[in-house]
Amino acid sequence: MKKDILRKKITKIFNNHKLSKKHAEVCADYLIKAELVEAKSHGILRLKMYCDRLKKKLINPRPKIKIKKISSSISHINADNSIGFVSADIAINQAIKNAQKTGIGLVAVKKSGHYGLSSFYAEQAVKKNLMVFCFTNAPPALAPYGSKKSLFGTNPICFGVPTGKVPFILDSSTSIINRGKIRQAHKFGKKIPFGVALNRSGKITTNAKEALLGTQLPIAGFKGSGLAWMVDILSGVLTGSSHGGKTKDPFDDFTGPQNVGHLFITINPKIFVGKNFMNEIKRNISLVKRLPKAKGFDSILYPGERKNKAYKKNLNKNIFIPSKVLKEMDELDVI
Amino acid sequence: MKKDILRKKITKIFNNHKLSKKHAEVCADYLIKAELVEAKSHGILRLKMYCDRLKKKLINPRPKIKIKKISSSISHINADNSIGFVSADIAINQAIKNAQKTGIGLVAVKKSGHYGLSSFYAEQAVKKNLMVFCFTNAPPALAPYGSKKSLFGTNPICFGVPTGKVPFILDSSTSIINRGKIRQAHKFGKKIPFGVALNRSGKITTNAKEALLGTQLPIAGFKGSGLAWMVDILSGVLTGSSHGGKTKDPFDDFTGPQNVGHLFITINPKIFVGKNFMNEIKRNISLVKRLPKAKGFDSILYPGERKNKAYKKNLNKNIFIPSKVLKEMDELDVI
Numbered sequence: 273m274k275k276d277i278l279r280k281k282i283t284k285i286f287n288n289h290k291l292s293k294k295h296a297e298v299c300a301d302y303l304i305k306a307e308l309v310e311a312k313s314h315g316i317l318r319l320k321m322y323c324d325r326l327k328k329k330l331i332n333p334r335p336k337i338k339i340k341k342i343s344s345s346i347s348h349i350n351a352d353n354s355i356g357f358v359s360a361d362i363a364i365n366q367a368i369k370n371a372q373k374t375g376i377g378l379v380a381v382k383k384s385g386h387y388g389l390s391s392f393y394a395e396q397a398v399k400k401n402l403m404v405f406c407f408t409n410a411p412p413a414l415a416p417y418g419s420k421k422s423l424f425g426t427n428p429i430c431f432g433v434p435t436g437k438v439p440f441i442l443d444s445s446t447s448i449i450n451r452g453k454i455r456q457a458h459k460f461g462k463k464i465p466f467g468v469a470l471n472r473s474g475k476i477t478t479n480a481k482e483a484l485l486g487t488q489l490p491i492a493g494f495k496g497s498g499l500a501w502m503v504d505i506l507s508g509v510l511t512g513s514s515h516g517g518k519t520k521d522p523f524d525d526f527t528g529p530q531n532v533g534h535l536f537i538t539i540n541p542k543i544f545v546g547k548n549f550m551n552e553i554k555r556n557i558s559l560v561k562r563l564p565k566a567k568g569f570d571s572i573l574y575p576g577e578r579k580n581k582a583y584k585k586n587l588n589k590n591i592f593i594p595s596k597v598l599k600e601m602d603e604l605d606v607i
Numbered sequence: 608m609k610k611d612i613l614r615k616k617i618t619k620i621f622n623n624h625k626l627s628k629k630h631a632e633v634c635a636d637y638l639i640k641a642e643l644v645e646a647k648s649h650g651i652l653r654l655k656m657y658c659d660r661l662k663k664k665l666i667n668p669r670p671k672i673k674i675k676k677i678s679s680s681i682s683h684i685n686a687d688n689s690i691g692f693v694s695a696d697i698a699i700n701q702a703i704k705n706a707q708k709t710g711i712g713l714v715a716v717k718k719s720g721h722y723g724l725s726s727f728y729a730e731q732a733v734k735k736n737l738m739v740f741c742f743t744n745a746p747p748a749l750a751p752y753g754s755k756k757s758l759f760g761t762n763p764i765c766f767g768v769p770t771g772k773v774p775f776i777l778d779s780s781t782s783i784i785n786r787g788k789i790r791q792a793h794k795f796g797k798k799i800p801f802g803v804a805l806n807r808s809g810k811i812t813t814n815a816k817e818a819l820l821g822t823q824l825p826i827a828g829f830k831g832s833g834l835a836w837m838v839d840i841l842s843g844v845l846t847g848s849s850h851g852g853k854t855k856d857p858f859d860d861f862t863g864p865q866n867v868g869h870l871f872i873t874i875n876p877k878i879f880v881g882k883n884f885m886n887e888i889k890r891n892i893s894l895v896k897r898l899p900k901a902k903g904f905d906s907i908l909y910p911g912e913r914k915n916k917a918y919k920k921n922l923n924k925n926i927f928i929p930s931k932v933l934k935e936m937d938e939l940d941v942i
Contacts, residue, residue, distance in 0.1 A: 345680060346710050348879045375681050376713050380879045403845065418907040419898035431837045440840070442833040474901070492826035498777040498910040501895070502766045505775070509887045510738065512880040516894035537872070544683045544715045545847040552844045559851035560836070563754035566809065572753040575833040 273591050279304055282319065285604045289326040290333035295358045302357045302388045308586045309579040313452025314388050316593055317459060320600045321523050322355060330529050331355050331385055337362060345374045348511075349381045353529040356387030360408075360534055364393040368400050371538035380511035381534040386410070386522050391443040391579065394432030397538050398439040405537040406430040409507040409514075411521035411530070413451045415487040417497035420474050422487040423517035426451045427503035432576070433541065435553050441576035446500035447488040454480050454488070455523070459596065507533040608926050614639055617654065620939045624661040625668035630693045637692045637723045643921045644914040648787025649723050651928055652794060655935045656858050657690060665864050666690050666720055672697060680709045683846075684716045688864040691722030695743075695869055699728040703735050706873035715846035716869040721745070721857050726778040726914065729767030732873050733774040740872040741765040744842040744849075746856035746865070748786045750822040752832035755809050757822040758852035761786045762838035767911070768876060770888050776911035781835035782823040789815050789823070790858070794931065842868040 273281075279300050286296035299322070306315035325331040335354035339362070341347055347366050351359030363381045370377030387393070390406040397404035410425025426447040433440045445451075448468040457464050458480035469483035470476060477483055490496030508515025513533025520530045541549045561572050593601070608616075614635050621631035634657070641650035660666040670689035674697070676682055682701050686694035698716045705712030722728070725741040732739035745760025761782040768775045780786075783803040792799050793815035804818035805811060812818050825831030843850025848868025855865045876884045896907050928936070 342878060343710060346878060375678060376711060378711050378874065378878075382879075403840075415901070416895050416898060416907055418901055418904040419895070420901040421898045423895055423898060429834070433840055440836075442837055444827075444830040444833055448827065491830055492779075492783065494910075495779040495826055498779055499764070501775075501909065502777055505738075505768055505888065505891065509884065509891050510874075510876055510879060512883070512887075515887070516891040518894075539713065539845075541845055543677060543681060543713075544717075544845060548847070549844065552847075552850070553840065556840065556844050556851040559853075560751050560754070560758055563751060563756045563758060566750070566753055566755040569753040572751055574836065575829075 273593055275304060275591060278316075278591055278593070281601060281605065282316070285319065285323065285601065286326075288605070289323050291326070291355070292334065295333075295355070298361055299355055299357045302392055304591070305392060305583075306388055307591045308583045309389070309391075310582040310586070311389055311452070311579070313450065313456040316591075316601070317456065317597050318386075319597075320604060323604050325385075325522060325526070326355075328526055330526060332529075335359070339366060345370050345376050346378045347380075349379065351381050351384040353383050353385070353531075356385040356532060356534075359384045360387040360393050363534060364396050364404075364406075364536055367404070367536040367538040368397050368402060371397075371402050371540050372400070375540045375543045377536070377538035379536045379538075382512040382531070383529065384513070384532045384534055385530045386532060387534060389443060390428050390430030391432070391441045391576070393536065394430050394441045394443065395439055397536075398432040398434050398441065401434050401541070403434075403539040403541045404432045405535075406432075407503050407506045407535040409504050409519055409533055410451070411519045411525070412517045413488050414447050414490050414497070414500050415470075416501065417490070417494045420487070424490075424497070424500035424504055425519060426488065427500045427507070429499060429503060433553065434550070435557055435574075436550055438580045439576050440553075440557070440574050441579070443575070446490055446496050446503065448491055449488075451488065454483050458484060460594070506535045511535055608928055610639060610926060613651075613926055613928070616936065616940065617651070620654065620658065620936065621661075623940070624658050626661070626690070627669065630668075630690070633696055634690055634692045637727055639926070640727060640918075641723055642926045643918045644724070644726075645917040645921070646724055646787070646914070648785065648791040651926075651936070652791065652932050653721075654932075655939060658939050660720070660857060660861070661690075663861055665861060667864075670694070674701060680705050680711050681713045682715075684714065686716050686719040688718050688720070688866075691720040691867060691869075694719045695722040695728050698869060699731050699739075699741075699871055702739070702871040702873040703732050703737060706732075706737050706875050707735070710875045710878045712871070712873035714871045714873075717847040717866070718864065719848070719867045719869055720865045721867060722869065724778060725763050725765035726767070726776045726911070728871065729765050729776050729778065730774055732871075733767040733769050733776065736769050736876070738769075738874040738876045739767045740870075741767075742838050742842045742870040744839050744854055744868055745786070746854045746860070747852045748823050749782050749825050749832070749835050750805075751836065752825070752829045755822070759825075759832070759835035759839055760854060761823065762835045762842070764834060764838060768888065769885075770892055770909075771885055773915045774911050775888075775892070775909050776914070778910070781825055781831050781838065783826055784823075786823065789818050793819060795929070841870045846870055
């Protein structure tokens with residue numbers, strides 16, 4: 273489907289579900305961007321989920337988002353159960369302003385929802401020449417080290433920094449693979465890789481449904497479990513949102529709003545070394561890229577390069593929508 | 608050896624190597640603390656290394672440490688090639704003050720050296736009821752994903768938060784095991800675990816010396832490599848210190864000062880939700896601890912609990928010093 277047609281279609285669907293035109297466009301753009309960077313697990317296949325939640329009033333289509341200014345650096349946003357894209361978009365812009373003014377910005381969001389890829393927000397800060405951390409929590413998917421039951425989300429650690437070229441954007445879930453990939457495999461009847469998830473009896477499974485009912489494995493055992501816990505504290509406990517496994521699954525749990533939390537930290541990277549920062553980050557990347565390559569590699573990529581390459585490649589192409597998702601879209605369009 | 612005697616002995620040795628009494632005591636306390644928390648790889652066995660560098664004037668025994676105030680939240684410290692313990696101790700105290708004043712502190716340190724365990728500094732902020740990140744870079748030990756040559760250090764991610772009880776302190780190197788453990792195995796002729804390091808030909812090795820000459824493996828491949836890179840940018844590029852593999856190995860490289868960088872971010876955890884923070888962090892931990900346990904576990908520990916338990920257990924015991932290290936100490940004492 274042509275990008276512009278898809279954009280209009282998604283905007284109209286969100287509009288039908290009572291989102292304002294502006295908010296519907298923000299959401300459409302983020303969903304399309306996920307398709308363009310080939311993070312399809314965070315793309316159009318989530319549209320129905322968002323609409324289901326809007327219909328059930330678990331996402332507030334007309335939120336009164338309040339920004340509380342705590343200092344020139346620090347803001348607290350009550351998202352009023354808005355769709356995650358909209359509140360995170362407002363929040364990163366606030367975090368950008370705060371860092372531009374004072375060198376450092378800290379913006380917490382409560383009562384929000386799933387916001388797509390953290391890298392979307394990191395990229396905006398990086399394009400304004402800022403360094404940035406984005407944290408968000410998510411519904412139970414990972415068992416804490418020592419437990420057999422899921423509690424942490426796949427809680428990503430996202431960090432971005434300007435490089436003068438393609439932004440350096442690390443966006444790493446603390447699970448071995450992200451949950452969206454398992455959902456995608458489930459939706460299309462595919463298997464998942466070996467060793468990334470356990471079934472309910474605690475055995476390794478390659479069946480996507482069993483994995484969704486069971487638990488995913490954190491990266492590096494106790495370390496990954498600790499990192500997921502850190503993200504839960506930063507985005508849940510600190511911001512005043514749900515945490516400790518209480519964040520609702522947007523696909524399966526319709527008992528209330530998700531109450532996801534986000535935290536953004538923005539830093540002016542020139543604050544300590546001035547203009548020299550750009551020279552040094554370029555040198556840093558060049559030192560790494562010039563290293564001798566391991567077998568099977570002809571270049572060393574930094575985080576963000578692969579998604580950027582995909583984005584450029586796909587920007588002027590049609591977006592492939594699987595027939596199952598097309599059918600969902602048609603059904604959503606006539607409501 | 609009795610703790611007090613050991614403390615006097617180390618203080619005297621550092622004093623002999625021209626450190627001021629105050630700085631010698633700071634260093635002695637941190638080295639002993641590493642022994643007490645059973646991080647022996649960061650304890651007394653490093654004493655000779657520090658003294659070797661002091662003798663060669665690669666560590667400045669009488670540094671003129673300058674603190675540049677950028678704003679009430681942000682400070683930049685030039686450590687003047689001091690021993691890492693001393694500058695990091697000053698820096699975390701500055702970061703604590705900044706966060707107490709404004710809600711957030713950001714303190715960068717340049718021209719520093721190896722500072723022991725990040726958790727030492729995190730703990731100080733947590734004891735003042737702050738949330739904290741500590742980052743530091745380190746000499747080449749990890750090959751970036753796609754390369755066969757070490758460049759990143761084992762670059763830890765350290766995060767601390769008050770809990771009302773034992774501090775939550777995650778201190779996770781981005782390598783599968785920390786380099787100190789490999790050095791310790793090398794010093795005492797032990798093997799290292801399978802699958803944590805490669806030899807110079809790129810093959811897995813359990814020989815500590817081969818591993819030191821080869822490269823360690825990051826946690827979770829591309830993700831761990833990205834996290835190590837992030838820490839290099841935060842502590843090296845941002846602060847104006849060495850980075851991109853230029854941080855000198857304190858044990859092997861006597862061609863100049865290490866020029867390690869550190870970055871501390873401190874946050875008042877009550878800034879968004881007030882006193883409720885303490886209730887919620889307690890609830891968070893209790894929700895995790897109450898989960899059904901995996902096979903082989905009778906409790907779920909949060910990061911920091913194990914070290915705290917070790918500390919309490921060892922606090923009133925003698926500290927065991929291997930004869931090899933005792934001999935080194937005696938030699939250092941007569942200089």
